[in-house]
Amino acid sequence: MKRTILHVDLDAFFCSVEELRDPELIGKPFVVGGSAEGRGVISSASYAARKYGIRSAMPTARALTLCRDLIVLPARHRIYGEHSRQVMKLLRDSAPVVEQISIDEAFLDVSDDPRGGPQVALELKNEIRERFKLTTSWGVASNKLVAKIATEVGKPDGLVVVPHGEEAAFLAPLPVGMLWGVGPKTQVRLAEHGVRTIGDLAGMSESNLERLIGEHGLDLATKAKGTDERPVTDERETHSMSSERTFELDIADSNELKSILLQLCGNVGQRLRKEELAGETVKIKLRWPDFTTLTRQTKLEQPTNQDGEIYQAAMRLFKRVWREGRPVRLLGVGVSDLGPPVRQLALFSQAWEQDRRLLRAIDEIRARYGSSALQRGGALKRKYKRRSSREENDVS
């Protein structure tokens, strides 16, 4: 059955909320993020700041070298959360199935709406602007993968419609890095073989793909052709992912415990990456020989699915509670607050920015698929002694 899926993402979300509270900021290069002194990173960059090449996840110190006048504001998560809840409530009241995937992003399945996808998106876009004074970008397509990429292509303040049957043609000219699952390393390897666009990837033979990328290759090829059967689900099925081990004999050796912690983190990281998820909270669980159990958790600056980052956080927690020589019966690591991984979409990464050919291709796509509804700016305003080691993985 043909589906109509909408994807929506708020433009420069944290920055837009700050602009609502202080209109003086409008049009200025500013960011929300950690301080340069505190070795912080940027959470959100205003579009004026992006003209200098400043992006989310960039160290604030580096951003300041790109733009001396950059204004750096500390994050006010409680306020962003309130705005997010208002917008998400409107979406849930307007569509039968809504899946929120991050603080400022959601999928809507509107297959049964007689108005049609583009019209529903336009009406919601206008309503969000009128009621909440926030701009959004929308992608309309037959599946999640294509809808999400359509949103990226139209940003900011966009509405990009990919008609049924045109999924592969729409994706073809875009850089391979825009596909979930193509990280920087894979991108380099593919580029060495002349594979730069999603279309190049879709055109590769199965044997070449497997040789170049491994078993993951065929899965990528399916995506490259614009196929994605994942349903829009009301609730995220996965809220956390964890791995724990009960030892046959209690362990008191610090190196051994660290090495087990590292393995557990690797296990959780790998499963998160496989599911294309990342989490913001890292948790450890420790059980002493007398069966008393303790958990500790910490919130990260941004979601991760990287073994090393999970390990660093888990190790910090572990050091707080474990004293040298104390035997441990069970050790566990978990990551929760799951959502899509935060990453620099290749569309906006520097390498691609320097590639004029690709940028031209993206402009052409915007011209072709930006629906007649696509209007920018003002126009829309109107309107562990060792027991047999048992390892358990958990998804909850």
Ligand code: TTP
């Ligand atoms: P995004 O939607 O990725 O970014 P954005 O809304 O700032 O900009 P745009 O969508 O127009 O490209 O993320 C939503 C919010 O999540 C963002 O405003 C701040 C937060 N965030 C971080 O804290 N760290 C990050 O690395 C990213 C990407 C986002």
Ligand code: MG
């Ligand atoms: Mg956003």
Ligand code: MG
């Ligand atoms: Mg987002």
